[in-house]
Amino acid sequence: MFAKIHDARLRLRRRADLHQQSKGTMNSERYDKAAIWLHWVVAAMVLAQFATGWLWGFFERGSEPRFYLFRIHIVIGTIILVAAVLRTGWRLTHPAPPLPAEMRPAHVVLARLTHGLLYLAILVQPVLGLLTITAFGKSIGRWPRDLHLSLSYIIALIVAVHVAAAFWHQYLRKDGLLLRMVPRRVPRT
Ligand code: HEM
Numbered sequence: 001m002f003a004k005i006h007d008a009r010l011r012l013r014r015r016a017d018l019h020q021q022s023k024g025t026m027n028s029e030r031y032d033k034a035a036i037w038l039h040w041v042v043a044a045m046v047l048a049q050f051a052t053g054w055l056w057g058f059f060e061r062g063s064e065p066r067f068y069l070f071r072i073h074i075v076i077g078t079i080i081l082v083a084a085v086l087r088t089g090w091r092l093t094h095p096a097p098p099l100p101a102e103m104r105p106a107h108v109v110l111a112r113l114t115h116g117l118l119y120l121a122i123l124v125q126p127v128l129g130l131l132t133i134t135a136f137g138k139s140i141g142r143w144p145r146d147l148h149l150s151l152s153y154i155i156a157l158i159v160a161v162h163v164a165a166a167f168w169h170q171y172l173r174k175d176g177l178l179l180r181m182v183p184r185r186v187p188r189t
Pocket residue numbers: 046049050053054057073074075076077078080121122125126127128129130132133145148149152155
């Protein structure tokens with residue numbers, strides 16, 4: 001009887017310890033499941049857009065690889081637009097977990113600014129892309145195409161800053177910020 005109670009208490013303590021570990025360091029508050037999945041799916045698709053957009057230039061006009069890369073770019077870009085609308089709606093109704101209290105005000109501003117610009121990028125860039133390929137877009141001039149091309153470099157820069165910041169937090173500051181955006185593994189007891 002006493003042995004059973006002792007065992008149960010040990011199991012409970014082990015579970016509490018594992019829970020503590022799984023929370024990472026100080027950032028116990030995470031993004032919710034939908035925000036996490038939307039983030040990684042959209043991030044992967046955005047990277048695919050750079051890969052396709054910059055790769056097709058290496059192939060001759062009218063060649064098969066160029067044709068397929070272009071098609072993939074348009075299909076993925078359109079899915080990004082749908083995902084971006086869903087994601088923005090989700091974010092407006094589900095606030096992000098608060099940033100660590102010890103973060104410097106300048107870093108908080110920088111983080112908010114980059115995140116805001118990234119949301120804007122995934123909404124605006126596909127619209128410009130769609131305008132570039134449609135008759136309506138062509139009727140309003142070359143600016144959607146020119147802006148799409150210039151924006152691709154600006155977005156690449158913002159993404160680079162964003163990724164560098166994520167790794168800086170994880171490996172230099174070691175505050176576990178990256179874990180807020182990683183799906184939680186349910187610990188086995
Ligand atoms: C977030 C989404 C997107 C990103 C990050 C993106 C990125 C890019 C990049 C990097 C290029 C190559 C730029 C260069 O040659 O220097 C490009 C070109 C292009 N993209 Fe996108 N794109 C996106 C969405 C779309 C969508 C949805 C469409 C159309 C439905 C589209 C249509 C085009 C077209 C037509 C070009 C070639 C423009 C030209 O050279 O005439 N893009 N895009």
